Amino acid sequence: DSGVTQTPKHLITATGQRVTLRCSPRSGDLSVYWYQQSLDQGLQFLIQYYNGEERAKGNILERFSAQQFPDLHSELNLSSLELGDSALYFCASSVGDDDQETQYFGPGTRLLVL
Amino acid sequence: AQTVTQSQPEMSVQEAETVTLSCTYDTSESNYYLFWYKQPPSRQMILVIRQEAYKQQNATENRFSVNFQKAAKSFSLKISDSQLGDTAMYFCAFMKGGSQGNLIFGKGTKLSVKP
Numbered sequence: 001d002s003g004v005t006q007t008p009k010h011l012i013t014a015t016g017q018r019v020t021l022r023c024s025p026r027s028g029d030l031s032v033y034w035y036q037q038s039l040d041q042g043l044q045f046l047i048q049y050y051n052g053e054e055r056a057k058g059n060i061l062e063r064f065s066a067q068q069f070p071d072l073h074s075e076l077n078l079s080s081l082e083l084g085d086s087a088l089y090f091c092a093s094s095v096g097d098d099d100q101e102t103q104y105f106g107p108g109t110r111l112l113v114l
Numbered sequence: 115a116q117t118v119t120q121s122q123p124e125m126s127v128q129e130a131e132t133v134t135l136s137c138t139y140d141t142s143e144s145n146y147y148l149f150w151y152k153q154p155p156s157r158q159m160i161l162v163i164r165q166e167a168y169k170q171q172n173a174t175e176n177r178f179s180v181n182f183q184k185a186a187k188s189f190s191l192k193i194s195d196s197q198l199g200d201t202a203m204y205f206c207a208f209m210k211g212g213s214q215g216n217l218i219f220g221k222g223t224k225l226s227v228k229p
Contacts, residue, residue, distance in 0.1 A: 002158075033216060043205065043219035056216055088157060094215065103217060105151075105159035 003027065004093050004106035012112045018079040021109045025072055025093030031055070032074040033094075033103060034066055038087035049074055050096070081113045116141045118208050120220035127196045128228050134181075135191045135223045137206030145211030148182065148189045153222070154202040162204070165189065167211075196227045 003026035013019055025032050034046040036059075045058035049068035060066075063081075068074040078085060088108045094101035117140045127133035139148070150162040165173045165182050172180050177197075181190045193200055206220040 002160075031215070035217075042221050043217075045216035045218070048216055058216055090159060092159075101215060102149075102161060102164060103215070104161070107156075107158050110157075 002104040002106065004029075004091060004104055006089075006091050006106040006109050008109060009107065010110050010112075012114065013081060014114055015081055015083060017081050017113075018077065019081065019111065021076040021078070021089055021091075021111075023074045023076070023091030023093075023106060025074070025091075026104060029093035029095050029104075030072065031094045031096060031101065031103075032068055032072070033092040034060075034074070034076050035090040035092065035105075036087045037090060037108070038084075041087075043090075046076070078111070083113050086111055086113045116143070116146075116208050116210065116218050118206050118218055118220035120204075120206055120223050122223045123221070124224045124226070126226040126228055127193075129196055129198060131196055132192060132194045133196055133225065135193075135204050135206075135225065137189045137191070137220055139187050139189065139206070139208050141187070141208065141210070143210050147209045147211065148180075149207040149209065149217065150178070150180070150191045151205045151207060151219075152200075152202045153205065154199075159205075163191065193225075198227050198229060201225060201227045 005024045030051045046060040048056040066076045091106045092103040146167045148165045152160045177194045203222045207217040
C-alpha cells in the first residue's frame with residue numbers, strides 16, 4: 001500500500017457525460033501527478049499540482065481539467081467523454097516538486113466509457 | 115523531447131533463474147533520473163528501483179539491480195532468483211532533473227515467471 005488513495009476504483013459511464021476522479025496523496029506529500037494508461041497510448045503524464053498550484057502540464061486534453069484543494073487532495077474532471085477516454089487513471093504523489101522526490105502511485109481508477 | 119524504448123514486449127523466465135529487461139532512452143539532458151516500475155495483475159504501479167544519472171554506481175535493491183550505461187543511454191534491469199510474484203509488466207521511466215518531475219514511460223515488458 002503506497003498510502004495514495006483514489007476513488008472510485010471503477011467507473012462506467014456513457015459518451016458525452018462528465019466524471020470526477022478523486023485522489024488523496026500520502027500524508028505530508030505536496031505534489032500530485034495524474035497519469036493516463038491506455039492500450040494505445042501507454043502511460044502518459046497529464047498534469048502536476050504542487051501545493052495547490054498547477055506546476056506542469058502534459059498531454060492533457062482541453063476537455064479534462066484538474067485542481068488541488070487546500071487539504072491537498074486533487075480531482076481530475078473529465079467532460080464530454082468519448083470512447084477513447086476509457087483508460088486507467090493513476091494519481092501519484094511526492095513530498096515536494098523537487099526532482100529528488102520519488103513518486104508513489106495510487107491504485108488507479110478504471111474508467112469505461114460506453 | 116525525451117523518449118524511452120523497451121524493445122522486449124514479452125519475456126519469460128524459469129523460477130529461480132536470472133532475467134534481464136532492456137531499456138534505452140534518448141535525451142540531451144545531463145541531469146535526469148531513471149526508474150523501473152512494476153505493474154502486477156492488480157494494476158498497482160510499484161517502484162522497483164531508481165538511478166540518478168550523476169551516480170556512476172549501479173543501483174541495487176535486494177534481487178533487483180540495474181546496469182546503467184550513460185554513454186550508451188541504456189538502463190537494463192536484472193532480476194536474480196526470479197520468483198512467481200515477479201510476474202508483472204515492467205516499465206522503464208525517465209524523469210528530467212528540475213522542478214517538473216513528470217515521468218516518461220516506455221511501453222513496458224510483460225514478464226512471466228514459470229514454475
